[in-house]
Amino acid sequence: MRIAVDAMGGDNAPSEIVKGCIKAAKEFSDITLILYGKESLIRKELTEEIGNIEIVHTDEKILSEDDPVRSIRRKKEASMVKAALSVKKGENDALFSAGNTGALLAAGTLLIGRMKGVDRPGLLATFPSLADEESVFHMIDVGANADSKPLNINQYATLGTLYSKRVHGKEKPTVGLLNNGTEDNKGSMLTKEAYQLLEKNTEIEFIGNIEARELLNGVADVIVTDGFTGNAVLKTIEGTAISMMNILKDSIYNNGMKAKVGGLLLKDSLKNVKDLLDYSKHGGAVLFGVKAPVIKTHGSATQEPVYHTIRQTRDMLSSHVLEELIEYFEQSND
Structure with missing residues (x-):
């Protein structure tokens, strides 16, 4: 299971995001966390080599005050956008961020895409x-x-x-x-x-x-x-x-x-x-109704909420609930 992490999203990024990822990666050997963000800042917090943590360097990030849809369309190199696109392409299985909520909703809906038959995704x-x-x-x-x-x-x-x-x-x-x-x-x-x-x-x-x-x-x-x-x-x-x-x-x-x-x-x-x-x-809020798990945790999240949200994402992927939902809504609309 591969989880794309927007390492630059949130008030305490990347420090607390990386710390939470380290804790989760050590506990769950069946997941790989791909951290999207400025590599030098991430490596400063990543004090040891962990086999199931990877880094993808990005030069941009979406700020809390950025317009959600405009930032998704214009900041092509932003950590959240690159992470979302990796899920759309099937390179990773889920997206996690503590960043701009509106932008994450836009990334989930516009980049990853809605399930067939779901009118509007909702946050759970x-x-x-x-x-x-x-x-x-x-x-x-x-x-x-x-x-x-x-x-x-x-x-x-x-x-x-x-x-x-x-x-x-x-x-x-x-x-x-x-x-x-x-x-x-x-x-x-x-x-x-x-x-x-x-x-x-x-x-x-x-x-x-x-x-x-x-x-x-x-x-x-x-x-x-x-x-x-x-x-x-x-x-x-x-x-x-x-x-x-x-x-x-x-x-x-x-x-x-x-x-x-x-x-x-x-x-x-x-x-x-x-x-x-x-x-x-209990984890973050799940954007339900899109084709892959998209999970948002609080913008002020520290390492503990980050860890719990990654655990929640792992549970979602293990349960295959998204596949069942996609099949249900597709059959309902045939």
């Missing part, structure tokens, strides 16, 4: 469920499309269901539609029309509308929504987790010796809470 993110320590749920779309159609949401349900089955081993993943109430007549025109399609979709286990307050309680294995709403929810969960940990820290450090002693006694428990709320350990 995996979150921890508070139901138990081992549980997760998936939400799609979390930002690929600000404006979605009922057809898109219905296709996301099928994509998310197959991902949950093949990559996370769920036998019958349940699907919920994110809405402002659980009644089937609730919501906007979009959610009402999507509800009707989801009810008729025989490929999924649809359980109806769910409210945002129930997301983390394991109410469904797959949550479907439009990209605008999904992105807002993603950032709300992320921001709430960070704020909660900051409140706990302030309560311990700013309330005298008794609070500090209590904090010391609760140190392991608080670490467990932090780990439970950290969705980055």
